[in-house]
Amino acid sequence: MEPKLVSHSTTVVTDLVLPGETNPLNNLFGGELLARMDRAASIAARRHSRRVCVTASVNHVAFNRPIPLGSVVTLEAKISRAFKSSMEVYIDVWIEDRESGIKNRANEAIYTFVAVDETGHPVEVPGIITETILEKERYEAALRRKQLSLVLAGKMNPSDATELKALFK
Numbered sequence: 001m002e003p004k005l006v007s008h009s010t011t012v013v014t015d016l017v018l019p020g021e022t023n024p025l026n027n028l029f030g031g032e033l034l035a036r037m038d039r040a041a042s043i044a045a046r047r048h049s050r051r052v053c054v055t056a057s058v059n060h061v062a063f064n065r066p067i068p069l070g071s072v073v074t075l076e077a078k079i080s081r082a083f084k085s086s087m088e089v090y091i092d093v094w095i096e097d098r099e100s101g102i103k104n105r106a107n108e109a110i111y112t113f114v115a116v117d118e119t120g121h122p123v124e125v126p127g128i129i130t131e132t133i134l135e136k137e138r139y140e141a142a143l144r145r146k147q148l149s150l151v152l153a154g155k156m157n158p159s160d161a162t163e164l165k166a167l168f169k
Protein backbone atom coordinates (compact mmCIF):
# COMPACT_ATOMS: atom_id res chain seq x y z
CA MET A 1 0.00 0.00 0.00
CA GLU A 2 1.33 3.43 -0.98
CA PRO A 3 1.93 5.72 2.02
CA LYS A 4 -0.01 8.98 2.04
CA LEU A 5 0.81 12.51 3.12
CA VAL A 6 -0.58 13.67 6.47
CA SER A 7 -2.25 16.55 4.60
CA HIS A 8 -4.26 14.02 2.56
CA SER A 9 -6.36 13.28 5.66
CA THR A 10 -6.84 16.90 6.78
CA THR A 11 -10.44 17.52 7.76
CA VAL A 12 -11.62 21.01 8.69
CA VAL A 13 -15.07 21.53 10.19
CA THR A 14 -16.39 24.99 11.12
CA ASP A 15 -19.62 25.37 13.09
CA LEU A 16 -21.42 27.65 15.56
CA VAL A 17 -22.12 27.04 19.24
CA LEU A 18 -25.90 27.25 19.61
CA PRO A 19 -28.21 27.30 22.66
CA GLY A 20 -28.87 23.70 23.72
CA GLU A 21 -25.19 22.81 23.21
CA THR A 22 -23.95 24.73 26.26
CA ASN A 23 -23.51 24.14 30.00
CA PRO A 24 -25.08 26.37 32.72
CA LEU A 25 -22.19 28.85 32.25
CA ASN A 26 -23.18 29.26 28.59
CA ASN A 27 -20.01 27.60 27.34
CA LEU A 28 -19.92 24.66 24.93
CA PHE A 29 -20.75 21.39 26.75
CA GLY A 30 -17.67 19.12 26.90
CA GLY A 31 -19.57 16.09 25.56
CA GLU A 32 -20.74 18.11 22.56
CA LEU A 33 -17.14 19.04 21.74
CA LEU A 34 -16.07 15.38 22.14
CA ALA A 35 -18.77 14.33 19.65
CA ARG A 36 -17.74 17.02 17.15
CA MET A 37 -14.08 15.96 17.49
CA ASP A 38 -15.02 12.29 17.06
CA ARG A 39 -16.88 13.06 13.83
CA ALA A 40 -14.05 15.17 12.36
CA ALA A 41 -11.44 12.55 13.38
CA SER A 42 -13.45 9.70 11.86
CA ILE A 43 -13.56 11.54 8.52
CA ALA A 44 -9.77 12.07 8.67
CA ALA A 45 -9.26 8.34 9.40
CA ARG A 46 -11.58 7.41 6.55
CA ARG A 47 -9.78 9.75 4.13
CA HIS A 48 -6.45 8.14 5.02
CA SER A 49 -7.60 4.52 4.92
CA ARG A 50 -10.63 4.61 2.56
CA ARG A 51 -12.19 2.13 5.01
CA VAL A 52 -14.88 2.09 7.67
CA CYS A 53 -13.14 3.38 10.81
CA VAL A 54 -14.23 2.95 14.44
CA THR A 55 -13.10 4.86 17.52
CA ALA A 56 -10.85 2.55 19.55
CA SER A 57 -9.75 5.03 22.20
CA VAL A 58 -9.70 8.67 23.26
CA ASN A 59 -6.07 9.02 24.29
CA HIS A 60 -6.00 12.62 25.41
CA VAL A 61 -8.35 15.61 25.70
CA ALA A 62 -7.41 19.06 26.99
CA PHE A 63 -10.24 21.53 27.53
CA ASN A 64 -7.86 24.46 27.88
CA ARG A 65 -10.30 27.30 27.20
CA PRO A 66 -14.08 27.57 27.48
CA ILE A 67 -15.92 28.12 24.19
CA PRO A 68 -18.75 30.66 24.72
CA LEU A 69 -22.23 30.50 23.21
CA GLY A 70 -22.26 31.99 19.70
CA SER A 71 -18.59 31.19 19.01
CA VAL A 72 -17.45 30.12 15.58
CA VAL A 73 -15.45 26.96 16.24
CA THR A 74 -13.08 25.29 13.78
CA LEU A 75 -11.85 21.74 14.24
CA GLU A 76 -8.86 20.48 12.26
CA ALA A 77 -8.30 16.72 12.35
CA LYS A 78 -5.45 14.86 10.69
CA ILE A 79 -3.66 11.55 11.01
CA SER A 80 -0.49 11.89 13.07
CA ARG A 81 0.64 8.27 12.64
CA ALA A 82 -0.62 5.11 11.01
CA PHE A 83 0.29 1.74 12.52
CA LYS A 84 -0.95 -1.62 11.18
CA SER A 85 -4.73 -1.20 11.37
CA SER A 86 -4.85 1.70 13.83
CA MET A 87 -4.37 5.41 13.22
CA GLU A 88 -3.72 8.17 15.70
CA VAL A 89 -5.73 11.29 14.87
CA TYR A 90 -4.83 14.71 16.26
CA ILE A 91 -7.58 17.30 16.55
CA ASP A 92 -6.87 21.00 17.08
CA VAL A 93 -9.75 23.28 18.04
CA TRP A 94 -9.78 27.00 17.25
CA ILE A 95 -12.15 29.83 18.21
CA GLU A 96 -12.55 32.69 15.74
CA ASP A 97 -12.59 36.21 17.16
CA ARG A 98 -15.75 37.90 15.89
CA GLU A 99 -14.20 41.30 15.16
CA SER A 100 -10.66 40.49 14.00
CA GLY A 101 -11.33 37.06 12.52
CA ILE A 102 -8.15 35.82 14.20
CA LYS A 103 -8.30 32.15 15.25
CA ASN A 104 -7.03 31.26 18.74
CA ARG A 105 -6.25 27.68 19.68
CA ALA A 106 -8.65 26.60 22.43
CA ASN A 107 -8.47 22.83 22.83
CA GLU A 108 -6.88 19.67 21.46
CA ALA A 109 -7.50 15.96 21.52
CA ILE A 110 -5.96 12.73 20.34
CA TYR A 111 -8.11 9.80 19.26
CA THR A 112 -7.24 6.32 18.00
CA PHE A 113 -9.27 4.86 15.13
CA VAL A 114 -9.11 1.35 13.71
CA ALA A 115 -9.94 0.53 10.08
CA VAL A 116 -12.25 -2.48 9.83
CA ASP A 117 -13.84 -4.65 7.15
CA GLU A 118 -17.56 -5.37 6.72
CA THR A 119 -17.46 -7.83 9.63
CA GLY A 120 -15.70 -5.40 11.99
CA HIS A 121 -12.29 -7.05 11.79
CA PRO A 122 -9.21 -4.80 11.70
CA VAL A 123 -7.58 -4.35 8.28
CA GLU A 124 -4.26 -2.82 7.26
CA VAL A 125 -3.96 0.88 6.47
CA PRO A 126 -1.38 2.80 4.39
CA GLY A 127 1.62 4.34 6.10
CA ILE A 128 1.99 8.08 6.56
CA ILE A 129 4.46 10.64 5.16
CA THR A 130 5.21 13.63 7.38
CA GLU A 131 6.29 16.99 5.95
CA THR A 132 6.27 19.72 8.62
CA ILE A 133 8.21 19.86 11.90
CA LEU A 134 4.94 19.60 13.86
CA GLU A 135 3.88 16.53 11.87
CA LYS A 136 7.24 14.89 12.57
CA GLU A 137 7.03 15.68 16.31
CA ARG A 138 3.54 14.25 16.57
CA TYR A 139 4.57 11.18 14.57
CA GLU A 140 7.53 10.51 16.89
CA ALA A 141 5.44 10.78 20.07
CA ALA A 142 2.55 8.68 18.75
CA LEU A 143 4.13 5.30 19.52
CA ARG A 144 4.57 6.27 23.19
CA ARG A 145 0.93 7.34 23.33
CA LYS A 146 -0.19 4.08 21.69
CA GLN A 147 1.76 2.05 24.23
CA LEU A 148 0.36 4.10 27.14
CA SER A 149 -3.19 3.65 25.82
CA LEU A 150 -2.71 -0.11 25.42
CA VAL A 151 -1.19 -0.44 28.90
CA LEU A 152 -4.07 1.51 30.47
CA ALA A 153 -6.58 -0.62 28.54
CA GLY A 154 -4.90 -3.77 29.88
CA LYS A 155 -3.95 -4.80 26.34
CA MET A 156 -0.18 -4.49 26.76
CA ASN A 157 2.14 -5.61 29.50
CA PRO A 158 3.96 -2.53 30.87
CA SER A 159 7.27 -4.39 30.56
CA ASP A 160 6.74 -4.52 26.76
CA ALA A 161 6.15 -0.76 26.49
CA THR A 162 9.75 -0.01 25.54
CA GLU A 163 9.18 3.45 24.01
CA LEU A 164 7.15 4.51 27.03
CA LYS A 165 9.73 3.21 29.51
CA ALA A 166 12.49 5.10 27.70
CA LEU A 167 10.83 8.35 28.84
CA PHE A 168 11.63 7.57 32.47
CA LYS A 169 15.30 6.62 32.01
Ligand SMILES: CC(C)(COP(=O)(O)OP(=O)(O)OC[C@H]1O[C@@H](n2cnc3c(N)ncnc32)[C@H](O)[C@@H]1OP(=O)(O)O)[C@@H](O)C(=O)NCCC(=O)NCCS
Nearest residue numbers: 054055056057083084085086112114116122146149150153
Ligand atom coordinates in the same frame (compact mmCIF):
# COMPACT_ATOMS: atom_id res chain seq x y z
C1 LIG B 1 -11.34 -1.22 17.99
C2 LIG B 1 -11.53 -2.72 17.69
C3 LIG B 1 -11.87 -2.89 16.21
C4 LIG B 1 -10.20 -3.40 17.99
O1 LIG B 1 -10.41 -4.76 17.78
P1 LIG B 1 -9.47 -5.88 18.46
O2 LIG B 1 -10.09 -7.18 18.27
O3 LIG B 1 -9.09 -5.41 19.84
O4 LIG B 1 -8.26 -5.85 17.49
P2 LIG B 1 -6.73 -5.82 17.80
O5 LIG B 1 -6.38 -6.22 19.19
O6 LIG B 1 -6.09 -6.54 16.66
O7 LIG B 1 -6.39 -4.26 17.67
C5 LIG B 1 -6.49 -3.63 16.44
C6 LIG B 1 -5.65 -2.37 16.50
O8 LIG B 1 -6.23 -1.48 17.45
C7 LIG B 1 -5.26 -1.08 18.39
N1 LIG B 1 -5.95 -0.84 19.66
C8 LIG B 1 -6.87 -1.60 20.24
N2 LIG B 1 -7.26 -1.04 21.41
C9 LIG B 1 -6.55 0.11 21.53
C10 LIG B 1 -6.48 1.12 22.52
N3 LIG B 1 -7.22 1.08 23.63
N4 LIG B 1 -5.62 2.15 22.34
C11 LIG B 1 -4.85 2.22 21.24
N5 LIG B 1 -4.88 1.28 20.25
C12 LIG B 1 -5.71 0.24 20.41
C13 LIG B 1 -4.29 -2.26 18.48
O9 LIG B 1 -3.05 -1.88 19.01
C14 LIG B 1 -4.22 -2.62 17.01
O10 LIG B 1 -3.39 -1.68 16.36
P3 LIG B 1 -2.45 -2.08 15.10
O11 LIG B 1 -3.18 -3.06 14.23
O12 LIG B 1 -2.22 -0.79 14.40
O13 LIG B 1 -1.19 -2.64 15.68
C15 LIG B 1 -12.66 -3.37 18.57
O14 LIG B 1 -12.25 -3.31 19.93
C16 LIG B 1 -13.99 -2.67 18.41
O15 LIG B 1 -14.69 -2.89 17.44
N6 LIG B 1 -14.34 -1.80 19.38
C17 LIG B 1 -15.59 -1.04 19.31
C18 LIG B 1 -15.40 0.20 18.45
C19 LIG B 1 -16.60 1.10 18.52
O16 LIG B 1 -17.71 0.65 18.43
N7 LIG B 1 -16.33 2.40 18.70
C20 LIG B 1 -17.37 3.37 18.82
C21 LIG B 1 -17.55 3.74 20.26
S1 LIG B 1 -19.02 3.08 20.93
